[in-house]
Amino acid sequence: MSYYQRHVFFCLNQRTNGEASCGDHDPQGAFDHCKSRVKQLGLAGKGGVRVNKAGCLDRCAGGPVAVVYPEAVWYSWVDQSDIDEIVERHLRDGEVVERLVLPESVGR
Numbered sequence: 054m055s056y057y058q059r060h061v062f063f064c065l066n067q068r069t070n071g072e073a074s075c076g077d078h079d080p081q082g083a084f085d086h087c088k089s090r091v092k093q094l095g096l097a098g099k100g101g102v103r104v105n106k107a108g109c110l111d112r113c114a115g116g117p118v119a120v121v122y123p124e125a126v127w128y129s130w131v132d133q134s135d136i137d138e139i140v141e142r143h144l145r146d147g148e149v150v151e152r153l154v155l156p157e158s159v160g161r
């Protein structure tokens with residue numbers, strides 16, 4: 054069994070050269086909100102959920118992005134209610150939130 058049941062990585066990269074980046078969409082706010090909801094729901098820690106910051110994940114055109122392992126499901130979102138849905142349906146209940154899944158074709 055893996056140490057964490059689910060591991061989430063939020064891209065917090067901010068580009069300053071005019072190219073699209075997740076940093077244009079307040080990823081820190083989404084990260085903070087996710088981390089706090091995971092904690093509130095008692096999901097954090099060994100055998101549960103870990104929420105981590107990441108640098109560029111090379112799917113910048115779809116920003117903001119985060120990826121959930123072990124399912125390797127990529128998400129993008131608009132607001133905190135979307136993050137709540139990812140936390141409750143996927144991180145807690147193991148159900149992919151299809152409407153927020155990043156299309157396979159989205160790259161840098």
Ligand code: FES
Pocket residue numbers: 064065066067073074075076108109110111112113116118
């Ligand atoms: S800037 Fe977020 S994936 Fe590249």
